[in-house]
Amino acid sequence: MDTFLHQLLSGLANGGIYASIGLALVMIFQATHHINFAQGEQAMFSAYIALTLIQAGVPYWAAFLIALAFAFIAGVAIERVVVRQFDNAPVLAVVVVFLGMLFIINSLAGWLFTYNVQAFPSPFPVGLGSKFLSAHEIGMIGVTLVTLAVVYAFFRFTPLGLAMRAAAQNPEASRLVGIRVGWMLALGWGLAGAIGAVAAIMAAPIVYIEPNMMAGILLYGFAAALLGGINNPWGAAVGGFIVGVAENLAGAYVVGTELKLSVALVIIIVVLVTKPAGLFGRTVVTRV
Amino acid sequence: MSSDSLLSIRDVSVRFAGIVALDGVSFDVARGDICGLIGPNGAGKTTLFNCLSRLYTPAAGTIAFEGAPLLGVAAHKIAQLGIGRTFQNLALFRTMTVRQNILVGAHAHTKANFVSDALRLPSVRAEEARLAGEADELIALLDLGGVADVAVDSLTFATKKRVELARALAGKPKLLLLDEPAGGLNHDEVEQLRTLIGAIRDRLKLTVLLVEHHMNLVMRVSDKVVALDFGRKIADGTPCVVQNDPDVIRAYLGTAA
Amino acid sequence: MTVRTEPVMAAALPKAWSAWQATGVVALLVIAVIVPFAVSSFHLLQLTMVVIYAIALLGLNILTGYNGQISLGHGAFYAVGAYTMAILIERAGMPYWSIVPVAGIVCFIVGFLFGLPALRLEGHYLALSTFALAVATPQLLKFHALEKWTGGVQGTFVPGFAAPLGLPLAWDQWLYLFSLGIAAALFFFAWNLLRGSTGIAITAIRDHPIAAKTMGINISLYKLLTFGVSAMYTGIAGALGALVAQFVSPDSFTIFLSLSLLVGAVIGGVASIFGAIFGALFIQFVPNFADQISKAVTWAVYGLFMITFMYLMPNGIAGFLKVIGERLRRRRNS
Amino acid sequence: AQNAPGITDTEIKIGQTMPYTGPVTAFSTLGKGEIAYFKMINDRGGINGRKINLISLDDGYAPPKTVEQTRRLVEQEGVAFMFSSIGTATNTAVQRYLNSAKVPQLYIGSGASKFGNYKEFPYTIGGIQGTFRAEARIYARYILKEKPNAKIAILYQNDDYGRDYVAGVKDILGDKYASMVKEATYEFTDATIDSQIVSLQGAGADALIVAATPKFAAQAIRKVYDISWKPMFFLSNVAIWVSTVLEPAGIEKAVGIISSVYVKDPTDTGWDNDPGMKEWKAWITKYMPEVDPRDQNYVNSYNEGMVLVQALKQAGNNLSRENILKEALNIKDMQLPMMLPGIKVNTSPTDYYPIEEMQMMRWSGKQWVRFGDLLSGSL
Amino acid sequence: MSALLELKGVNAAYGQSQVIYDLNLSVADGGITALLGANGAGKTTTLRTICNMRVRCSGTITFAGKKIDGLQTEDIVRRGIAHVPDGRGTFVHLTVEENLVLGAYSRRDRAAVAQDMERVFGYFPRLRERIAQQAGTLSGGEQQMLAIARALMLRPRLLLLDEPSFGLAPLIVQEIFRILNRINTEDGVSMLLVEQNANLALSLAHDVYLLETGRVVLNGPAAQVRNDDSARRAYLGY
Numbered sequence A: 001m002d003t004f005l006h007q008l009l010s011g012l013a014n015g016g017i018y019a020s021i022g023l024a025l026v027m028i029f030q031a032t033h034h035i036n037f038a039q040g041e042q043a044m045f046s047a048y049i050a051l052t053l054i055q056a057g058v059p060y061w062a063a064f065l066i067a068l069a070f071a072f073i074a075g076v077a078i079e080r081v082v083v084r085q086f087d088n089a090p091v092l093a094v095v096v097v098f099l100g101m102l103f104i105i106n107s108l109a110g111w112l113f114t115y116n117v118q119a120f121p122s123p124f125p126v127g128l129g130s131k132f133l134s135a136h137e138i139g140m141i142g143v144t145l146v147t148l149a150v151v152y153a154f155f156r157f158t159p160l161g162l163a164m165r166a167a168a169q170n171p172e173a174s175r176l177v178g179i180r181v182g183w184m185l186a187l188g189w190g191l192a193g194a195i196g197a198v199a200a201i202m203a204a205p206i207v208y209i210e211p212n213m214m215a216g217i218l219l220y221g222f223a224a225a226l227l228g229g230i231n232n233p234w235g236a237a238v239g240g241f242i243v244g245v246a247e248n249l250a251g252a253y254v255v256g257t258e259l260k261l262s263v264a265l266v267i268i269i270v271v272l273v274t275k276p277a278g279l280f281g282r283t284v285v286t287r288v
Numbered sequence B: 001m002s003s004d005s006l007l008s009i010r011d012v013s014v015r016f017a018g019i020v021a022l023d024g025v026s027f028d029v030a031r032g033d034i035c036g037l038i039g040p041n042g043a044g045k046t047t048l049f050n051c052l053s054r055l056y057t058p059a060a061g062t063i064a065f066e067g068a069p070l071l072g073v074a075a076h077k078i079a080q081l082g083i084g085r086t087f088q089n090l091a092l093f094r095t096m097t098v099r100q101n102i103l104v105g106a107h108a109h110t111k112a113n114f115v116s117d118a119l120r121l122p123s124v125r126a127e128e129a130r131l132a133g134e135a136d137e138l139i140a141l142l143d144l145g146g147v148a149d150v151a152v153d154s155l156t157f158a159t160k161k162r163v164e165l166a167r168a169l170a171g172k173p174k175l176l177l178l179d180e181p182a183g184g185l186n187h188d189e190v191e192q193l194r195t196l197i198g199a200i201r202d203r204l205k206l207t208v209l210l211v212e213h214h215m216n217l218v219m220r221v222s223d224k225v226v227a228l229d230f231g232r233k234i235a236d237g238t239p240c241v242v243q244n245d246p247d248v249i250r251a252y253l254g255t256a257a
Numbered sequence C: 001m002t003v004r005t006e007p008v009m010a011a012a013l014p015k016a017w018s019a020w021q022a023t024g025v026v027a028l029l030v031i032a033v034i035v036p037f038a039v040s041s042f043h044l045l046q047l048t049m050v051v052i053y054a055i056a057l058l059g060l061n062i063l064t065g066y067n068g069q070i071s072l073g074h075g076a077f078y079a080v081g082a083y084t085m086a087i088l089i090e091r092a093g094m095p096y097w098s099i100v101p102v103a104g105i106v107c108f109i110v111g112f113l114f115g116l117p118a119l120r121l122e123g124h125y126l127a128l129s130t131f132a133l134a135v136a137t138p139q140l141l142k143f144h145a146l147e148k149w150t151g152g153v154q155g156t157f158v159p160g161f162a163a164p165l166g167l168p169l170a171w172d173q174w175l176y177l178f179s180l181g182i183a184a185a186l187f188f189f190a191w192n193l194l195r196g197s198t199g200i201a202i203t204a205i206r207d208h209p210i211a212a213k214t215m216g217i218n219i220s221l222y223k224l225l226t227f228g229v230s231a232m233y234t235g236i237a238g239a240l241g242a243l244v245a246q247f248v249s250p251d252s253f254t255i256f257l258s259l260s261l262l263v264g265a266v267i268g269g270v271a272s273i274f275g276a277i278f279g280a281l282f283i284q285f286v287p288n289f290a291d292q293i294s295k296a297v298t299w300a301v302y303g304l305f306m307i308t309f310m311y312l313m314p315n316g317i318a319g320f321l322k323v324i325g326e327r328l329r330r331r332r333n334s
Numbered sequence D: 001a002q003n004a005p006g007i008t009d010t011e012i013k014i015g016q017t018m019p020y021t022g023p024v025t026a027f028s029t030l031g032k033g034e035i036a037y038f039k040m041i042n043d044r045g046g047i048n049g050r051k052i053n054l055i056s057l058d059d060g061y062a063p064p065k066t067v068e069q070t071r072r073l074v075e076q077e078g079v080a081f082m083f084s085s086i087g088t089a090t091n092t093a094v095q096r097y098l099n100s101a102k103v104p105q106l107y108i109g110s111g112a113s114k115f116g117n118y119k120e121f122p123y124t125i126g127g128i129q130g131t132f133r134a135e136a137r138i139y140a141r142y143i144l145k146e147k148p149n150a151k152i153a154i155l156y157q158n159d160d161y162g163r164d165y166v167a168g169v170k171d172i173l174g175d176k177y178a179s180m181v182k183e184a185t186y187e188f189t190d191a192t193i194d195s196q197i198v199s200l201q202g203a204g205a206d207a208l209i210v211a212a213t214p215k216f217a218a219q220a221i222r223k224v225y226d227i228s229w230k231p232m233f234f235l236s237n238v239a240i241w242v243s244t245v246l247e248p249a250g251i252e253k254a255v256g257i258i259s260s261v262y263v264k265d266p267t268d269t270g271w272d273n274d275p276g277m278k279e280w281k282a283w284i285t286k287y288m289p290e291v292d293p294r295d296q297n298y299v300n301s302y303n304e305g306m307v308l309v310q311a312l313k314q315a316g317n318n319l320s321r322e323n324i325l326k327e328a329l330n331i332k333d334m335q336l337p338m339m340l341p342g343i344k345v346n347t348s349p350t351d352y353y354p355i356e357e358m359q360m361m362r363w364s365g366k367q368w369v370r371f372g373d374l375l376s377g378s379l
Numbered sequence E: 001m002s003a004l005l006e007l008k009g010v011n012a013a014y015g016q017s018q019v020i021y022d023l024n025l026s027v028a029d030g031g032i033t034a035l036l037g038a039n040g041a042g043k044t045t046t047l048r049t050i051c052n053m054r055v056r057c058s059g060t061i062t063f064a065g066k067k068i069d070g071l072q073t074e075d076i077v078r079r080g081i082a083h084v085p086d087g088r089g090t091f092v093h094l095t096v097e098e099n100l101v102l103g104a105y106s107r108r109d110r111a112a113v114a115q116d117m118e119r120v121f122g123y124f125p126r127l128r129e130r131i132a133q134q135a136g137t138l139s140g141g142e143q144q145m146l147a148i149a150r151a152l153m154l155r156p157r158l159l160l161l162d163e164p165s166f167g168l169a170p171l172i173v174q175e176i177f178r179i180l181n182r183i184n185t186e187d188g189v190s191m192l193l194v195e196q197n198a199n200l201a202l203s204l205a206h207d208v209y210l211l212e213t214g215r216v217v218l219n220g221p222a223a224q225v226r227n228d229d230s231a232r233r234a235y236l237g238y
């Protein structure tokens, strides 16, 4: 029983990581209708910025905020300088561009910071932890929930959030109601970058920082977003927790660790086949 | 049901979360007729078309086409049965040329499959030649010669509508569903369209169900008109009768008509 | 949610060839046949890989380019083809040439089956599910219950053979010609298929599924068959690839392979038959080139190449050449 | 016999493949270190007046790419032999090719025990490192001695590397394996291994062998500590490095962990006055001033390079592939400056494993403390 | 009356193909100008040129005395030009309400926005019934109403209407033209109206331009054209 509970909670902890990267994906998807394959690498890079600052003596939360600002600006810059050029390109060309960015950022990070794993500090007091969940894991879940609330409120209650969704869906009509589409896209990239940075900075103390740190996580982040519904922040967050827990339980009790990723894959496909917009996603109807 | 009834719709109801789009609609369309379908916006006309195309499944009611029930037939088999349509808001294959769009319309009458196509068997070549000939005829009929090999994306709305009509005709329908074919046409062009619809009906011996807000067109081309309002049938009869029906005037035509 | 995969340029379906084009293709084929006698065995190896990748990319292109179903996981089908080759040679002792069609059929079935859930998945959902498939592939190949056949984490060797009929050719040379012959046949079939009514139908599904259905196209069936055919092409490429590498192992078929295939298909030119050849040249040669430019940031160089190519030719190399060709023709006419 | 291709009066051209891209780029520092080592050798005049030219190509850790790059090196570049290419699957992929082309595949960068099967692959010689399997046997023997009734948990990476540990433990436990051992695997792509640790603890194990790469080893150490599990903890010597494993995990959390070693640890201050260590540090400061000297691969590359140079020196001016292979298999009792005192490199036509001894050690919280005799991992 | 919108020597092209030639056109402040012409004459293109929507153009366009050619679409809109585009430009994935809220996106007077929402619901009660519906599932005519309503939500000074009667039932068409007339007279909103139903357009408009393959062939007060049988028959076909 103890072990079961333990598996459950440690699944939640992993789920927190997946959820936060899933949120970043929801953000970028809502804002641009693209899935950014370089999202994980951008996040990793921002985490390195935070680490570099911390190592240089900057207090943790200051470094955290600076890294977020960096991630935001980098996201905006990437949109303005690179992605912008592909406004009218077919979606697959954009996918290739994202993959190109993934390679570039990964490579630069390896070059600047080496490929060796390094420790990453946690801001949460050790006393918080228990046998089942470490202090950092608890803190991280909390941060994920706060991020979720912010993202949700942003889309749900601010005109900016609505305008951003509109711009992604129908740029031409958006311009006709006075939305500055270019800036919306850039802003979306910036915010997604910042959320991704939160995810990476929270994940780094657990998985350690290295240029490939997000490779595994990003996949689960995708899974989370798909499972929950890529147009719904709640969905992505809940999806993340579900994937984390399901993966642990399946690995520990059902199929063994060898196939747990495959199980996650099957779960996602089964869910999508029965609910194409994900568990909590809005189904979008096309009519003629 | 009269013996020459091609299409017979009985008590068809369609609901979407909280909206009743069609509410127990019944009427018949006789073979060879042009039947106008009118009604205010949102009355359920396109919804009815979508039921006939089997894109929607009614919550209640039956539809018979040539005496056989339609509602058990899969959507992709409808064209083969002989029901073709155009779409109110256009549904062309945007990267294809006009000719290719028309060829897709003929799909229901092709026998080729993956294997025979990959090997380009003689039967495939023969069929290809036949289809090409038929497409050419339609291109001529609808005066699309000038744009036959142009991608449809760059055409004007009215031309696109004509391409849709050609595409629907390529399927050799017995029943042709036209959803607002006169959209965006000016006075002259509507007149031409009226002649065209009549000619098509006579030449190709088909039955037409026509949704249109252009009264001039509907009333002059139709043998019979059905009026819907809020998903319910409010009138049914000759153009003259429907035109003067007080309910139709109140709900749809207004005083100026 | 709608995802547009087609190039902005219209009318991507192949048309009948002009005399010019036909001559070009024949000339190309003649050159391709002479090549093995003119280049070193290493360059021949690379060219063989180009031919093989071209088949794989063509398969992906049929699915993603023409039918609009995005796959980020075609490496999985490549792997299935490769393993079919390895297993049937090693464990069943079948002659390699007879395994090529078997691998095609196996992959057709696998692709068809994977197409079943894919029917319900659209756009990004499909893309990400296939992505997950690609990530899971090495693990499935390692799965211990299958180890008896797959060789598990160790992988399996694939032997080389002598050229048939006593032809005075080295295995490398023969393998190149063998692959080239298969590629030529497969390209020919694809070209027939795509310009025939099947090609028009699968493209119609991509452009407007609802309208396609109303035109009488059985969308589910066509999508499944397309998935199957696509997987078959890529699987045949995988089978040939195993003969070239003479070794298969889970690590040979990581996500990177799937991504490379997608990159090749897009850079070569989506919804273009000959784009597959350009794409194959890209994924075969550009990474090596990047490696030569910098050891420290190889990937950054490669990524830069990808982005630059897409920037200069958003519709891929084939799309770019087509535009150039049209411009030349217009100039000649005017 | 005739000199091998790639050998002139002034040059010895050799090749290798390295994962400069892809998931295990971290290992490619081995190749960088080797290039730097040969740079030093060349600066000192090379070997018999010949400079060593190591062509190190990226294979992205993908076996088909390894095949291509290896053939490029052999057929296009015309290298004399392959040296220290990284990876188990990658080296396996080219093993048949190189053996049938009679190109020596020397001192490869993998501790897999399969690279020493000289009957089938006489041209393939294992690396200058203990094999994983031998190491695992040493741990298993130790467990049997100290805790005969132990319940053993093994956490391993699901690939050749991890499976070799399982094989080694099986070698020792034999029939008792099934009853004594609980296994758990992880994939390189997993985010964490917490769940596996929890399962293993839940199974009631009191000894734990972790065969993981640095990142996951660090996670394991932390998680074992965090859940207050106190097994007899063995750590694969791939992951004993202070900077990339113990520090990230928390050095205090690793106290008591047992591992084994055959090289000198540059971060161990105990070696500060050791001449071999000084030599090594001088080399790295001069030739690779920009790198993190705590990276284990720079020790390995130094050792690898040194043994190769020895073999080439022994071959003198008879640099045919056969003779190079023969001398590579004729290293006798070579004590390397960065190898623990007493551990010697030995090869012979029937011994393709250059290193077969190691010494156990325990983490004190500040440093690794070696204990016991030099142990052999052979059966 | 001074001109609110003025086009001088405007040429417009899509890629290589020119569509509009040397167009001079003006909309008086408070006036309604109708732009008529056959299919493909370039009416839509003219409206798109004014809003700089993916059309290459030369010449000058001034609005309220200021040059607007070269500005981004969104900046043109923010100066008070609302556009009911052809094809409607519905945000098909958003709800009806969200579509309307977006119409007022560039306005700062939040309170008045709520009032205007009530006002357009008054014009189009059908939209109120469908307030939470995904806009893409509205019927064609309902989407047309939404497009007009959304443009009104901007409280524009100038309304560009591309076939506002498109797909609407006769009764609604009459209603809409009444509403447009009211908005024009009561709120002083100027309009540039493209309409296939020439009769209707002429009854509403003050001035009229007639386009033929991208060139103006007739221009004058609407009343004059309405009463000039020969011109009507020659150019409008009735």
Ligand SMILES: Nc1ncnc2c1ncn2[C@@H]1O[C@H](COP(=O)(O)OP(=O)(O)OP(=O)(O)O)[C@@H](O)[C@H]1O
Residues within 6 Å of the ligand: A285, A287, B016, B017, B019, B020, B021, B039, B040, B041, B042, B043, B044, B045, B046, B047, B048, B088, E130, E133, E137, E138, E139, E140, E141, E142, E167
């Ligand atoms: N998929 C759907 N989901 C929700 N509501 C729908 C859907 N399809 C249609 N409706 C609603 O059903 C009603 C009927 O729509 P329909 O398109 O049939 O109208 P119509 O008679 O064709 O109108 P119009 O003349 O404007 O084209 C409309 O009010 C519409 O909002």
Ligand SMILES: Nc1ncnc2c1ncn2[C@@H]1O[C@H](COP(=O)(O)OP(=O)(O)OP(=O)(O)O)[C@@H](O)[C@H]1O
Residues within 6 Å of the ligand: B154, B155, B156, B157, B158, B184, E014, E017, E019, E037, E038, E039, E040, E041, E042, E043, E044, E045, E046, E086
């Ligand atoms: N995106 C485009 N690319 C190329 N040509 C175009 C494009 N849009 C329109 N055209 C061409 O420009 C010309 C004018 O089109 P426009 O849409 O302005 O006509 P219109 O007067 O509005 O006609 P309609 O009454 O059909 O709406 C037409 O010949 C059309 O083919």
Ligand SMILES: [Mg+2]
Residues within 6 Å of the ligand: B045, B046, B047, B088, B179, E139, E140, E141
């Ligand atoms: Mg309708």
Ligand SMILES: [Mg+2]
Residues within 6 Å of the ligand: E043, E044, E045, E086, E162
């Ligand atoms: Mg127009």
